[in-house]
Amino acid sequence: RKEVEQDPGPFNVPEGATVAFNCTYSNSASQSFFWYRQDCRKEPKLLMSVYSSGNEDGRFTAQLNRASQYISLLIRDSKLSDSATYLCVVSSNNFNKFYFGSGTKLNVKP
Amino acid sequence: DAMVIQNPRYQVTQFGKPVTLSCSQTLNHNVMYWYQQKSSQAPKLLFHYYDKDFNNEADTPDNFQSRRPNTSFCFLDIRSPGLGDAAMYLCATSRVEGYLSDEKLFFGSGTQLSVL
Numbered sequence: 001r002k003e004v005e006q007d008p009g010p011f012n013v014p015e016g017a018t019v020a021f022n023c024t025y026s027n028s029a030s031q032s033f034f035w036y037r038q039d040c041r042k043e044p045k046l047l048m049s050v051y052s053s054g055n056e057d058g059r060f061t062a063q064l065n066r067a068s069q070y071i072s073l074l075i076r077d078s079k080l081s082d083s084a085t086y087l088c089v090v091s092s093n094n095f096n097k098f099y100f101g102s103g104t105k106l107n108v109k110p
Numbered sequence: 111d112a113m114v115i116q117n118p119r120y121q122v123t124q125f126g127k128p129v130t131l132s133c134s135q136t137l138n139h140n141v142m143y144w145y146q147q148k149s150s151q152a153p154k155l156l157f158h159y160y161d162k163d164f165n166n167e168a169d170t171p172d173n174f175q176s177r178r179p180n181t182s183f184c185f186l187d188i189r190s191p192g193l194g195d196a197a198m199y200l201c202a203t204s205r206v207e208g209y210l211s212d213e214k215l216f217f218g219s220g221t222q223l224s225v226l
Contacts, residue, residue, distance in 0.1 A: 004152075034214060043200055043217040044153065087152065089215070096141065096160055096206055098215050100152040 001026050006088050006101035014109050017078045021104045023071045023088030032091040033064055035073050037084045038103065044087055047073075078108045113137070116201050116218035123191050124226055131186040131221045133201030139216070140207075142184040144176060145200040147220075153200055159184060160206065188223075196225045 006023045013019050025033075033050035048055065050062040050071050061074040071088055088101035114135045123129040133142065140161050145153035157166045159178045173195070175187040188195055201218040 008150075032214075036215075041198070041222070043220045044215075045217070046214050049214065096158065096165070097155060098143075098202075098204070099155075102150075102152040 002101075003027060003099035004088055004090050004101040006104050008102055008104060010105040010107050012107045012109060013078055015078055015080060017108075018074065018076045019078055019106065020075075021073045021086055021088075021106075023073075023101050023104075025069050025071070025088075025090045025099070027090070027092070028066075028069060030090045030092065033071050034089040034091075034098075035060075035062055035071075036087040036089055036100075038087055039084050044089075047086070075106075078106075080108050080110065082106060083108045114201060114203055114216050114218035116199075116221050118221060119219060120222050120224070122224045122226060123188075125193065126190045129188050129191055129223070131188075131199050131201075131223070133184045133186070133218055134182050135201075135203045135216075135218075136182070137203055137205070137216060138181065139203035139205045139213075140181070141204045142178060143202040143204070143215070144174075144184070144186045145202060147198045147200055148196075156186070191223070191225045193225050196223055198222050 004025050035047040036044040037047045038044040050064045054063045059076045063072045085103040085105045087103045090099050143158040144156045147153040156170045177185045198220045200220045202215045205213040
């Protein structure tokens with residue numbers, strides 16, 4: 001079983017739409033959770049950390065559900081520039097390792 | 111600005127010809143990682159250094175080696191590249207201090223390796 005699983009998409013949405021991605025992780029002892037954004041042929045860049053209390057950064061909201069071992073990312077009012085692959089990342093229980101989901105591809109259309 | 115720097119951005123090598131990719135960081139992070147990413151796949155961890163301690167992933171081929179001569183530099187050596195080793199190689203760093211850390215991964219811009 002993979003450490004981190006995501007729906008690969010693609011999610012094709014119109015500008016202005018709200019879109020949500022989910023991610024599940026297998027290790028209940030995982031400590032830290034993140035969403036990274038990756039553009040084609042570029043390195044992943046941190047979008048936001050995910051906390052149990054939930055956190056919001058502008059149009060982006062992340063949630064963590066430890067009991068069900070899933071993480072979500074909500075993007076409101078989608079922009080063309082949001083088109084990218086969104087990677088769910090989970091750190092191991094000793095923080096040394098970071099496990100990646102395979103990414104969810106988002107295409108925002110005019 | 112503090113950062114993670116990878117050189118070169120693009121590397122072309124011949125089948126079987128050894129190649130070395132380099133990574134340097136000015137973040138003074140104690141952990142450095144090498145990931146391999148193939149098209150449309152998740153980055154796959156090859157190995158990482160926690161300070162001077164080398165940690166190899168169980169499924170990393172022996173063909174891949176690494177060196178970390180000091181805190182700032184880390185190298186990925188591919189001894190005999192095969193066609194299947196063509197990929198983006200990403201170096202990343204993190205600061206881990208026991209169980210109190212919640213540091214993120216910081217990536218270099220990657221080296222795109224082509225094998226001819």
